[in-house]
Amino acid sequence: xxxxxxxxxxxxxxxxxxxxxxxxxxxxxxxxxxxxxxxxxxxxxxxxxxxxxxxxxxxxxxxxxxxxxxxxxxxxxxxxxxxxxxxxxxxxxxxxxxxxxxxxxxxxxxxxxxxxxxxxxxxxxxxxxxxxxxxxxxxxxxxxxxxxxxxxxxxxxxxxxxxxxxxxxxxxxxxxxxxxxxxxxxxxxxxxxxxxxxxxxxxxxxxxxxxxxxxxxxxxxxxxxxxxxxxxxxxxxxxxxxxxxxxxxxxxxxxxxxxxxxx
Amino acid sequence: xxxxxxxxxxxxxxxxxxxxxxxxxxxxxxxxxxxxxxxxxxxxxxxxxxxxxxxxxxxxxxxxxxxxxxxxxxxxxxxxxxxxxxxxxxxxxxxxxxxxxxxxxxxxxxxxxxxxxxxxxxxxxxxxxxxxxxxxxxxxxxxxxxxxxxxxxxxxxxxxxxxxxxxxxxxx
Numbered sequence: 001x002x003x004x005x006x007x008x009x010x011x012x013x014x015x016x017x018x019x020x021x022x023x024x025x026x027x028x029x030x031x032x033x034x035x036x037x038x039x040x041x042x043x044x045x046x047x048x049x050x051x052x053x054x055x056x057x058x059x060x061x062x063x064x065x066x067x068x069x070x071x072x073x074x075x076x077x078x079x080x081x082x083x084x085x086x087x088x089x090x091x092x093x094x095x096x097x098x099x100x101x102x103x104x105x106x107x108x109x110x111x112x113x114x115x116x117x118x119x120x121x122x123x124x125x126x127x128x129x130x131x132x133x134x135x136x137x138x139x140x141x142x143x144x145x146x147x148x149x150x151x152x153x154x155x156x157x158x159x160x161x162x163x164x165x166x167x168x169x170x171x172x173x174x175x176x177x178x179x180x181x182x183x184x185x186x187x188x189x190x191x192x193x194x195x196x197x198x199x200x201x202x203x204x205x206x207x208x209x210x211x212x213x214x215x216x217x218x219x220x221x222x223x224x225x226x227x228x229x230x231x232x233x234x235x236x237x238x239x240x241x242x243x244x245x246x247x248x249x250x251x252x253x254x255x256x257x258x259x260x261x262x263x
Numbered sequence: 264x265x266x267x268x269x270x271x272x273x274x275x276x277x278x279x280x281x282x283x284x285x286x287x288x289x290x291x292x293x294x295x296x297x298x299x300x301x302x303x304x305x306x307x308x309x310x311x312x313x314x315x316x317x318x319x320x321x322x323x324x325x326x327x328x329x330x331x332x333x334x335x336x337x338x339x340x341x342x343x344x345x346x347x348x349x350x351x352x353x354x355x356x357x358x359x360x361x362x363x364x365x366x367x368x369x370x371x372x373x374x375x376x377x378x379x380x381x382x383x384x385x386x387x388x389x390x391x392x393x394x395x396x397x398x399x400x401x402x403x404x405x406x407x408x409x410x411x412x413x414x415x416x417x418x419x420x421x422x423x424x425x426x427x428x429x430x431x432x433x434x435x
Binding site: 055094159160163195 | 264266269273277280291292293367
């Protein structure tokens with residue numbers, strides 16, 4: 001009986017702990033948004049972070065997108081050709097990239113390339129008491145340090161997503177048309193028949209914007225709430241990547257269920 | 264890193280993103296293709312349209328001449344009423360026939376128009392008299408299964424006039 005009570009109590013503690021964490025993240029999000037006025041007054045702060053978060057992620061996003069497209073082209077052509085419809089490879093590659101792979105993979109890459117860096121940077125600022133020093137000088141660290149990084153992430157990820165999709169489709173074109181000999185006209189016309197701008201492309205971009213909010217928020221929150229020691233910063237960095245990946249994949253399922261139901 | 268260099272790179276990044284959106288809109292999704300050519304609308308009644316969908320192409324001799332604009336069940340005759348918008352530059356004689364064809368074995372279905380011999384041409388809101396329905400693979404298979412099960416002693420009338428899907432499977 002006592003054992004049972006303890007089990008139930010442990011379960012309850014887990015649930016309340018998670019709820020408290022969720023509440024803390026929501027309050028943090030509200031305070032970041034509320035203190036974003038400085039980003040508008042001094043846009044240079046955000047532009048500088050877009051350089052570090054977005055521009056420096058360009059290389060990995062472009063190379064991954066290209067290779068994902070190349071592999072998709074090869075695999076899809078191989079499978080479709082068994083049913084004698086290898087011409088449809090352009091359609092399959094474009095739909096897969098624009099709807100699912102583009103938003104999800106770019107968000108995962110973004111969280112490991114840029115999200116972890118943001119967490120480590122903010123965590124180290126906290127560990128070396130730079131954030132406290134800012135407060136001593138009557139500068140809000142959330143407004144000066146956190147908000148620019150958050151908004152830079154929100155702006156960068158959707159742009160990276162469309163670049164990823166465009167390069168992936170170009171990679172599919174290279175494999176299908178140049179390597180495997182699918183007719184270029186058929187490739188593009190099948191794709192254009194199947195892909196709808198509002199249903200497919202816009203929904204993919206909306207997905208990406210939602211992922212951008214989630215991943216950026218997790219990155220800055222983990223950094224800001226990191227235990228200010230070397231070990232704490234390393235743990236926070238790891239948690240950023242793991243939690244971002246889980247949240248992106250779970251959100252993706254929910255968003256897909258809402259967006260593409262009935263197709 | 265100087266401020267101008269950072270600005271330059273960020274500008275380059277944003278321009279690249281915008282170029283990618285334009286590429287997705289024009290080359291991949293083909294926003295520009297939905298130009299509304301002037302067209303006239305004709306109707307056709309089919310006893311079964313199979314998997315025909317709205318916006319499916321209307322073809323004559325394999326060339327796309329229009330689009331299916333509306334599909335509904337006509338409750339007077341219990342036939343499917345298919346409305347098609349055909350471009351003005353294509354004129355067909357009144358005794359043309361419309362049939363529902365599948366492109367390839369598993370491809371999408373479209374309306375094919377075979378031109379007749381009359382001098383008089385179809386006008387807006389006319390009805391195409393001669394139609395042939397979609398060929399339902401399920402019915403064919405059901406008929407085939409039934410025939411071989413009963414030793415083809417009697418031709419199976421049920422499969423020909425049944426409701427279609429799963430007809431053969433239900434009878435085992």
